[in-house]
């Protein structure tokens with residue numbers, strides 16, 4: 321049930337970052353609306369979508385921000401990160417370069433966001449196993465070294481998208497409730 325009667329105990333801002341075309345917008349579409357599109361347009365303008373969940377009997381509104389197609393130019397502004405309590409740091413398991421850029425995204429995130437930010441490293445497009453260019457082990461090792469949560473997802477097959485957000489939001493809840 322939506323509308324004026326909705327009671328929200330917490331609003332948590334979570335940002336999506338990572339190279340262009342790794343699947344950020346489709347991960348968000350899957351989480352917020354349970355939709356997926358194979359020919360998604362590059363996102364225009366800073367946007368967020370929300371979904372309200374129940375965590376520990378409390379109503380938590382997740383406000384998920386998606387980049388405005390600025391990924392290529394590293395032009396994501398500090399306003400985008402401001403107030404973010406969680407982040408999904410996304411690469412594409414079929415594109416090595418998108419994984420090699422993760423340390424840069426992490427630096428930018430840590431320089432701009434809350435010091436307690438909860439970060440999930442996400443290897444998306446796990447449905448494309450035959451095109452894999454980043455091993456699960458490499459990513460896991462990096463995540464452990466940097467103290468990040470880690471999951472491989474498929475927005476297309478709806479694999480682990482729910483878990484990725486659930487984990488981040490539950491951790492934020494533990495810290496901020």
Ligand code: GDP
Pocket residue numbers: 339340341342343344345346347357358359360361362363444445446447448473474475476477
């Ligand atoms: P963004 O630039 O990071 O927001 O990436 P998009 O969400 O626009 O996705 C880029 C392309 O990858 C689109 O053609 C999507 O349909 C496709 N895509 C996104 N997620 C997946 C996935 O999990 N599996 C596959 N096979 N394709 C995906």
Ligand code: MG
Pocket residue numbers: 344345346361362363386387389
């Ligand atoms: Mg996008």
